[in-house]
Amino acid sequence: MAVDGHTLEFCLAEEADFEEVMSISGDVYGGIDYLPVRYHAWIRDPFRRVILAKKKGQIVALVSANIVDNGHTAVFEGLRVAPLERGKGIAGLIQGYCLNLVKDQFPEVKVHRYTKSGQLAPKILTKFRLICKQEVLSVQFKAEDIRPKLEAAVAQLKESGKEWEDPVLLGASDAKRVFLSPRVVDGVLPGKTIIQDWVPYRPLESNLKKLVSQDFIWMADDKEEPTVLSVGTAPYRVPLGTGYHRLNIDIFGKQFPRARNQLLAQLQQGVSTLEVPIYCLLYFEPSMWQDMLSFCQTALGLHKDRDFEGQNLLEADM
Ligand SMILES: CC(C)(COP(=O)(O)OP(=O)(O)OC[C@H]1O[C@@H](n2cnc3c(N)ncnc32)[C@H](O)[C@@H]1OP(=O)(O)O)[C@@H](O)C(=O)NCCC(=O)NCCS
Numbered sequence: 001m002a003v004d005g006h007t008l009e010f011c012l013a014e015e016a017d018f019e020e021v022m023s024i025s026g027d028v029y030g031g032i033d034y035l036p037v038r039y040h041a042w043i044r045d046p047f048r049r050v051i052l053a054k055k056k057g058q059i060v061a062l063v064s065a066n067i068v069d070n071g072h073t074a075v076f077e078g079l080r081v082a083p084l085e086r087g088k089g090i091a092g093l094i095q096g097y098c099l100n101l102v103k104d105q106f107p108e109v110k111v112h113r114y115t116k117s118g119q120l121a122p123k124i125l126t127k128f129r130l131i132c133k134q135e136v137l138s139v140q141f142k143a144e145d146i147r148p149k150l151e152a153a154v155a156q157l158k159e160s161g162k163e164w165e166d167p168v169l170l171g172a173s174d175a176k177r178v179f180l181s182p183r184v185v186d187g188v189l190p191g192k193t194i195i196q197d198w199v200p201y202r203p204l205e206s207n208l209k210k211l212v213s214q215d216f217i218w219m220a221d222d223k224e225e226p227t228v229l230s231v232g233t234a235p236y237r238v239p240l241g242t243g244y245h246r247l248n249i250d251i252f253g254k255q256f257p258r259a260r261n262q263l264l265a266q267l268q269q270g271v272s273t274l275e276v277p278i279y280c281l282l283y284f285e286p287s288m289w290q291d292m293l294s295f296c297q298t299a300l301g302l303h304k305d306r307d308f309e310g311q312n313l314l315e316a317d318m
Contacts, residue, residue, distance in 0.1 A: 132191030228253030
């Protein structure tokens with residue numbers, strides 16, 4: 001395959017490619033790229049392939065396929081093309097190469113999924129099914145500044161009597177049981193999928209086993225009859241600026257007051273021991289957008305940082 005008259009070559013990424021990959025990633029996601037903290041683990045993961053495209057020996061693109069759902073799904077993540085090489089079809093070419101490699105090496109993979117922000121061009125929907133859409137609210141704050149605001153907001157809700165119920169922290173075995181229960185799968189999860197920091201997983205024992213072994217915070221409004229659930233990442237470093245950490249809180253369910261309570265409890269857990277600037281991404285059911293935005297503004301003094309225009313989960317057969 002040629003781009004600008006030069007052959008495009010594909011290979012598996014190695015640990016030693018890290019610096020060069022970072023050099024093409026400067027503007028990715030406006031400074032909140034997760035790849036710097038995940039790259040080395042990705043390279044070592046036997047259920048993942050990280051592919052590079054090279055032109056004249058230089059890295060010009062990366063994409064990764066994460067094999068999940070008992071080996072039936074390839075989730076594409078991390079796609080990026082070097083800024084000066086965009087608009088030449090390289091994203092399509094590297095994804096095509098990666099798809100063929102997955103078909104070859106993981107023949108049991110039946111579908112290909114990825115999550116994407118923003119409005120969907122009609123062309124995408126000719127190739128992919130839209131499984132579900134979550135809203136994305138991005139806010140920034142300093143951990144030490146938000147703590148007293150969270151305390152005050154919880155105290156006010158407690159005083160109001162009816163509005164506050166303590167969210168329940170779920171340990172590994174409860175998280176597995178709750179997220180695998182048919183009531184949650186059918187009635188609470190968007191598109192019957194657990195989306196954790198943009199990565200979609202079907203609620204299957206093997207996925208839950210992997211997920212609960214990581215340092216995530218799992219919560220429910222009720223352990224036995226949950227209507228709202230959430231999963232928060234431990235904050236991780238991002239390139240945005242000195243000390244910047246990214247915190248992701250995925251909330252599932254449709255009842256705003258309960259989702260808001262989970263948000264407060266997740267934030268309290270997430271920022272409890274930090275003194276750093278945080279870029280926080282909240283994902284939730286689209287019908288709650290206005291309520292969530294006003295609550296963040298009025299009770300916590302937070303403002304929407306950038307417009308993601310939603311998180312779409314897309315799927316196509318292999
Ligand atoms: C988005 C990006 C990878 C597109 O690269 P590009 O080489 O300029 O894209 P091209 O216009 O050449 O290729 C478009 C192809 O990639 C696909 N594509 C574009 N954006 C995509 C995305 N976010 N996820 C998956 N595929 C995407 C298009 O559907 C199209 O496929 P087709 O050729 O089969 O129709 C590039 O702009 C980039 O690196 N942006 C910064 C990182 C980023 O936002 N990545 C998206 C992660 S979801």
